[in-house]
Amino acid sequence: MAEMNLLQAVNTALDAAMAADERVICLGEDVGGFGGVFRATSHLQEKYGRERCFNTPLTEQGIAGFAIGLAAQGKVPVAEIQFADYIFPAFDQIVNEAAKFRYRTGNQFDVAGLTIRAPYGGGIAGGLYHSQSPEAYFCHTPGLKVVVPSGPRQAKGLLTAAIRDPNPVLFFEPKRLYRAAVGEVPDEEYTLPLGEAELVREGEDITLLGWGAQMEYLLKAADLAAAEEGIACEVIDLRTLLPWDRDRVAASVRKTGRLLIAHEAPRTGGYAGEISASIQETCFLHLEAPIARVTGLDTPFPLANEKEYMTDQWKILDAIKASLNY
């Protein structure tokens, strides 16, 4: 066990994956000698050479397309998109190509080895283009897996699993927590299973569900709810958004009768909508209050008034109370 932050956990997972399998290749803008603008790929070029860890020209559609080709050839590319806000030029390659590759070839070809990493989310005074949480766009895309770690331990275990998973995986890293989230991480390589949610805290009164940077707020809100009102929150970290662990969530909601989902992305069309719709289908007769969503506003991500804009423990706490008082 070693204490490290989320960024170090990512770097450690990449390092171990490159050491274990020479097919693993890290590529992206500035990921080479410099080690990435956040330093997630620090020292990897030194250790594994310029052929296996390199700068690409500045083109996200090219990075994604190139990584797809590498994966189709049998390599295990881990491509970095510098900010999730800049993943959109690669949207066609990801959604029309990577996601549909195995299907359209009748399983003759695939991009099993492909992982695309991108830092996402707000809270760093990034404004419109250094703050977005685009996970929902990809969760509407059959063929992709979408994974979001909430802390260092999850980051290492999930990224290792993502790299090994025989499907294209998008791995969104909560950049607000890169240095802020620190915790114990096992030294050895390990994986956390994709598709399984993590029950973070048990409780009887309401289920709180989120992923990535939301988990911190959900846990703080749960603490406040317990302290202020004696409310016992069950807290679940979804971890894999696609395919998601509906059974785990449904089991919890059947127990608590209430569900609150939090995400940073704008509300309309956000992934909370999908979860809410599915859970009311499965748990209709168990629901004692409407499923609540605490989300970003339906606006571009702002710079001024960012604190007000973002979800936080106070907003979650209010929604918990509203649900309990319904």
Add this chain to the structure above:
Amino acid sequence: MAEMNLLQAVNTALDAAMAADERVICLGEDVGGFGGVFRATSHLQEKYGRERCFNTPLTEQGIAGFAIGLAAQGKVPVAEIQFADYIFPAFDQIVNEAAKFRYRTGNQFDVAGLTIRAPYGGGIAGGLYHSQSPEAYFCHTPGLKVVVPSGPRQAKGLLTAAIRDPNPVLFFEPKRLYRAAVGEVPDEEYTLPLGEAELVREGEDITLLGWGAQMEYLLKAADLAAAEEGIACEVIDLRTLLPWDRDRVAASVRKTGRLLIAHEAPRTGGYAGEISASIQETCFLHLEAPIARVTGLDTPFPLANEKEYMTDQWKILDAIKASLNY
């Protein structure tokens, strides 16, 4: 009044818009002399000249970017994306640029005049890449309006409104109905308001909600439900998906106590999820059964077994019965 099909209605709306306002410009792949692969822009180059109706090079990101520039300069571009399946290379220009243009400039600049048209949907043996219904991707994008006509009358009125609307509008045309949907269309120019759903049929027992090519199936299912079981369906054509007419839908659900939403796109992350989540928030105590979704499977769009894959009146009818028997 004249009888015409959906394609002619689109062509008529474009023609009238170009005649009325010389700032209106039609551009896209093959839209010039040839009039578009579906012939939606037939005769427009002849009538209004090569400068106002022209072929672009084959680049969707370029078409969108170019149209954004035109709109920022004060023109009223109507850009065609040949198939909605090919809108993804333009995703960044639409989602990061067009949608956020007014916001990020503090309303100093805007792309008020921009409309992007694209034929969408399946049922024409198009397989993965000539069948997709990508509306949900755009409905998660504040700043855009998303409009889908269900027939010739709606197509002309809504497209005219979209062109005049001072916001960027995506206009998805159900290509399966291009020639199949025929109806009376007023000769004069007229608009149907964006943001307002259309109550197509009144009923007491369940609300059926859809858009575009789903409306035909919903109405057929409503007929079957009435004939077979005496069920009275209320049928609503959403028409504008973003921003959507929640009040109209909620009022109907408060009356019927039941809601079924149909779309062709894959289920997970589809727009039915958003509507379901919102309506259970607003109408929780009125719901007598879970909100039902009839949608495409969570797979790429197939070619073989397309008929089985797609939503249709039989699947909707089953879901109506399941809701009524809940």
Add this chain to the structure above:
Amino acid sequence: MKHSKRSVHRPQFISGSELPIPTLEILRADGSLYEGAEEPELSRDLAVRIYRTMIFTRILDERMTSAQRQGRLSFYLTCAGEEAAVAGSVAAFDPGDMIMGQYREQAALRFRGFSARQFMTQLLSTRNDLGKGRQMPVHYGTRELNFMTISSPLATQIPQAAGYAYGQRLDAGKAGGGASHCTLCYYGDGAASEGDFHAGMNMAAVLKCPVVFFCRNNGYAISTPTAEQYAGDGIASRGVGYGMQTIRVDGNDLLAVYAASVAARRIAVESFEPVLIEAMSYRLGAHSTSDDPSGYRSREEEDRWREMDPIARMRLWLYARDWWSEGEEKAALESYRGEVLSELKAEEKEPKPPLAALVEDVYDTPPWHLREQIEALSEHVRRHAEHYPAGKGV
């Protein structure tokens, strides 16, 4: 080369006309060689195999176009006019080289041994289709023949080909010496306008990927003539901009295409470098069976190009060397016509893929939601068998 160091002291603009890229031409329309031209090394066997590929493809195209008109296929798309460009290039490559095409390269597939029957399984989306009937006709793919399954979105294969070739280079690195295999990537003059073209070409050049890009410049992208597609000196001039070795060839001249392709492959594998070949040709037929070119180009223009038919030109050359005879010609045409039609007929009897295949291969194995969905669908189709073609099967 980063950038040139030459300097001038008066503002002087440079335009494309200052670097006109010449066209390699070896074979004249009458089957004779241009003066000063050098014939590429090409054995009789290989020449005949190439020629047979070209005429088979022409016949396949003719027959399938009629079959589509008869409603036996939903869609088809011909290679007519571009057979020399495609067959002449693929013939210069190793069977182990990966091909990543656009959709008009059936001649490459045929050259590598795709049977008439295999074409039919894909065109008819039967359960025998290697692609499991999931894509529209002409979206062929076969791992066995190293032909990557075609995908409709244009130009996406260009950066993918760069990446694929980079992987091949890494494998070669281990063996020492040059790469044993490279990638051959086809695309059209229209596709070259996509952003992915730029991304892929530039990455291939910077990252030194052993890939040969083969641009089929056939004058049109559906209805859009190249004059409305680009303003420069074709696509070749762009290769130069990427710092890529580049050549333009007469695409209707089998010998020129073959000679350029042999040299290009050598550069790619020996020096880990991408190469661009631009083949100037013409799409003799409609864009596809959904298209009617009379709306955008003249019969005269088409006729002019028909006179430069690459098949006729190669035939004359073969005749002149006595490598092929009128008798062989007749026999080959007849046998291909028969084969294509009988295989079409035979495959028409084959069933569609099973319903369950709808949810396979979305992931390596179907997750819970896809299992639920296919169960519900199968149950629905069973209950309403009369409304569904697959109703009989379940």
Add this chain to the structure above:
Amino acid sequence: MKHSKRSVHRPQFISGSELPIPTLEILRADGSLYEGAEEPELSRDLAVRIYRTMIFTRILDERMTSAQRQGRLSFYLTCAGEEAAVAGSVAAFDPGDMIMGQYREQAALRFRGFSARQFMTQLLSTRNDLGKGRQMPVHYGTRELNFMTISSPLATQIPQAAGYAYGQRLDAGKAGGGASHCTLCYYGDGAASEGDFHAGMNMAAVLKCPVVFFCRNNGYAISTPTAEQYAGDGIASRGVGYGMQTIRVDGNDLLAVYAASVAARRIAVESFEPVLIEAMSYRLGAHSTSDDPSGYRSREEEDRWREMDPIARMRLWLYARDWWSEGEEKAALESYRGEVLSELKAEEKEPKPPLAALVEDVYDTPPWHLREQIEALSEHVRRHAEHYPAGKGV
């Protein structure tokens, strides 16, 4: 030009080194002119205005970088080293021409009259910011000065600039003769790798848009040197491929930049044609305040370029003609330093934009869902005022 008609009969590859694009150089580092060089027409007033723009920008950059270190700004990004490229180009354009920049062109804004105070409103995202405090520092924009608001996603402005210019051409068409206005579009050597670059350049050429593309080639995209960005002869060689009139200039040579820009604008407006200028320069500072270049380049390299400082070079030229004196220099520097600091201080006292602005300008007017959301948020902030900076305001 569609494609060249010249033909050859032996396979011969062409590579970029066969068309080295020369660099226009007029002014030597010591302020004297190259032999054979021709000075562009440039009045004393304009020359001094350009020079003042350059030194103001340098001072703004220095002061704001320190202010950022002191925590008074969240982020900053300098133009240091590229002042001649930016000020020399914008000076050749009409104030009515639209500028669509990347983010390192504060000199252009300043040249057009953006005040020190206006810079501060944006950098501090106060309620006085024309952009309503919504974007990160340096994302300036002003309709009044025809400077399109900067957007972070790279290269998106390139096809937009083509479209904007096409609109200008249509307006001109009505007036007859050339265009009265054109578009000036800046981008970096890194941004030129994006797909949007290709799309925009090609469309501008084919659709004959009066736009001048100005590539600031400063050697780096964050940590990535141009050698890992492209393999061809810079960006200029691509312009030639698009059939665009193209010129490369020494970007640290004000006279070369200005001369090329004057000529480029003339071509654009008179013949409705895009033009490409590639200015070779160097980013003297870090990419931004978030970056530390010592991780990827040497101090020696930086020093070499510091010796070619464009400001020093222009100053020597001005001194030589007696258009500027050491006294004026000293006074200008002092006054700019004072102005920048006092305006910073003053603007720091200004409040942030109101909470309600969060939902404005998403659409022309906020629809129901945004009205609901802002109401709920305002109510929440009111109830929990202690947790929110805006708590005081509501």
